[in-house]
Amino acid sequence: MKTEKLQKVLANLGLGSRREIEKWIDEGRVRLNDQPAKLGDRASLGDRIHVDDKLIKQHSTHVTPTKILLYHKPEGEICSRSDPEGRRTVFEALPMIKKGRWIMIGRLDINSSGLLLFTNDGELANRHMHPSSQIEREYQVRVLGEVTPEIITRLTKGVRLEEGMARFKSVKLAGGRGANRWYKVILTEGKNREVRRLFESQGLKVSRLMRVRFGSILLPRHLHPGGYHLLKDSDISIK
Numbered sequence: 001m002k003t004e005k006l007q008k009v010l011a012n013l014g015l016g017s018r019r020e021i022e023k024w025i026d027e028g029r030v031r032l033n034d035q036p037a038k039l040g041d042r043a044s045l046g047d048r049i050h051v052d053d054k055l056i057k058q059h060s061t062h063v064t065p066t067k068i069l070l071y072h073k074p075e076g077e078i079c080s081r082s083d084p085e086g087r088r089t090v091f092e093a094l095p096m097i098k099k100g101r102w103i104m105i106g107r108l109d110i111n112s113s114g115l116l117l118f119t120n121d122g123e124l125a126n127r128h129m130h131p132s133s134q135i136e137r138e139y140q141v142r143v144l145g146e147v148t149p150e151i152i153t154r155l156t157k158g159v160r161l162e163e164g165m166a167r168f169k170s171v172k173l174a175g176g177r178g179a180n181r182w183y184k185v186i187l188t189e190g191k192n193r194e195v196r197r198l199f200e201s202q203g204l205k206v207s208r209l210m211r212v213r214f215g216s217i218l219l220p221r222h223l224h225p226g227g228y229h230l231l232k233d234s235d236i237s238i239k
Contacts, residue, residue: 003042006032010049011122013056014100018126024051067230069094069102069118070217074225079107079116090116093226105129106137106190106214114139114211115219128215134188138213139195140174141183145204147171159201166194180207 004012007021010030015021022039024030030037031050043049049056073079077090087110094102102118103125119125128135158167166189174182187194196206212219223229 003044006030006037006041006043006049007039008123009043009058010051010056011126013058014103014120014122015051015056016101017103017122017129019129020103021122066121066124067097067119068124069228069230070219070223071116071118071228072219072223072225073108073113073116075111075113078110079104094118094228108211109193109196112209112211113225114209115214115217116211117214117217129190131189135215136169136213137187137190137211139185139187140208140210140212141185141195141199141206142176142180142208143183143199143204144180144207146179147173147181147183147202147204151202151204154202155198159198161191161194161197161201163191166191166198168198 007018007025010016010021011018016024021030025037025039025041028036029052032041032043033048034050037049045058049058071090071094073090077088077093080089081091083089090104091102097120100120102120103122105117105119105125105128108114108116117128127133152171155168155171158165160166169186169188170184172184174184176182185195195209199206210219217231220229
């Protein structure tokens with residue numbers, strides 16, 4: 001019988017992304033045939049898999065259709081399934097899904113807003129979050145301070161952050177007056193708070209940040225903060 005890596009099996013069932021499931025395995029939350037699972041384990045249709053002591057049902061004939069949901073995240077929500085401090089999470093605003101669960105493709109920090117994508121397909125989520133995907137993310141950013149041509153050159157050539165080099169693919173002035181001006185910036189990766197840290201590396205402060213595009217998918221102008229809609233099949237190709 002065909003076997004696949006355990007994290008891929010669970011991702012295909014819509015339980016999470018492969019990276020997320022690998023973390024569960026490390027934390028001891030997954031059992032395979034009544035034994036603690038290890039990274040590298042493989043599973044087939046006949047195997048018994050438990051996550052958090054719950055038996056996971058596998059299906060040999062039914063393929064759950066891929067769904068992608070676009071959500072307009074407002075400021076003040078966190079990108080987590082739960083929060084020990086009781087803050088509102090993005091998952092609280094999403095519609096129920098019959099099989100599997102919503103998996104977030106990337107994230108935004110609590111003070112940022114804009115486009116967030118969710119899917120029930122763990123493999124799809126993993127592909128689009130992986131650094132090798134090089135998917136463009138476009139943001140509208142309000143910056144406090146003077147962004148000189150020299151700063152733009154440094155930000156597009158690359159500056160060193162804690163985890164290595166980072167850069168914008170492009171930085172373009174989008175309006176505003178005085179000390180607060182809006183810029184459109186594009187990245188092809190999604191490191192933690194990368195937009196803010198790039199500007200901070202030049203002594204500038206980001207006072208507003210909104211993601212308006214992920215790959216080919218745009219944040220609709222009519223979609224208010226806290227609103228969502230399911231993408232049509234023709235829109236599911238993100239890149």
